[in-house]
Amino acid sequence: MSPARKTPAAEPAEAPVIQLKGVNKFFGTFQALRNIDLQVKKGERIVICGPSGSGKSTLIRCLNRLEVAQEGEIYLFGQRLGQDAAAARPLLAQLGMVFQQFNLFPHLTVMENCTLAPIWVQALPQAEAEARAMSFCAACALATRRRNIRRNCREGSSSGWR
Numbered sequence: 001m002s003p004a005r006k007t008p009a010a011e012p013a014e015a016p017v018i019q020l021k022g023v024n025k026f027f028g029t030f031q032a033l034r035n036i037d038l039q040v041k042k043g044e045r046i047v048i049c050g051p052s053g054s055g056k057s058t059l060i061r062c063l064n065r066l067e068v069a070q071e072g073e074i075y076l077f078g079q080r081l082g083q084d085a086a087a088a089r090p091l092l093a094q095l096g097m098v099f100q101q102f103n104l105f106p107h108l109t110v111m112e113n114c115t116l117a118p119i120w121v122q123a124l125p126q127a128e129a130e131a132r133a134m135s136f137c138a139a140c141a142l143a144t145r146r147r148n149i150r151r152n153c154r155e156g157s158s159s160g161w162r
């Protein structure tokens with residue numbers, strides 16, 4: 001008689017980090033997003049591409065509630081993003097985005113602009129926030145300009161910090 005073998009329990013499927021179901025977004029009578037279904041899993045990197053005006057930014061703005069979609073469901077980290085802005089705040093604090101047109105604080109340095117939200121929103125220790133920001137600055141060839149304030153970065157920088 002052989003020992004009874006236990007069938008390994010199936011791993012619970014991990015909820016997608018981002019999920020959209022049937023999202024429709026209108027600006028007046030103009031429909032910017034049409035029946036969007038999307039799933040992004042943890043660790044997955046995706047590209048959303050399309051012609052100018054096809055709704056890429058609108059989609060991202062709906063994720064962080066800068067825009068509110070009239071129809072459909074949006075889930076972040078498995079939780080439904082509801083109508084209540086205050087209830088959504090802890091969820092949205094975990095979501096980051098980089099604006100297409102920068103909105104930076106002109107009186108702060110590169111480093112201060114990069115660390116402001118992680119320190120104030122995520123309560124990250126300053127040293128940790130700076131180390132993280134430094135790795136991003138290095139990736140964008142901005143490491144040597146991290147102590148510059150925004151207006152001092154213009155000269156000679158056509159694609160960097162403006």
Ligand SMILES: Nc1ncnc2c1ncn2[C@@H]1O[C@H](COP(=O)(O)OP(=O)(O)OP(=O)(O)O)[C@@H](O)[C@H]1O
Pocket residue numbers: 027032050051052053054055056057058059100
């Ligand atoms: N606040 C708004 N009010 C009215 N129409 C808007 C608004 N925001 C975006 N739109 C319209 O929605 C459509 C999608 O715009 P969106 O900015 O999402 O496009 P995009 O794909 O990000 O374009 P680009 O590649 O130029 O950044 C466009 O036709 C745009 O004019």
Ligand SMILES: [Mg+2]
Pocket residue numbers: 056057058100
């Ligand atoms: Mg855009």
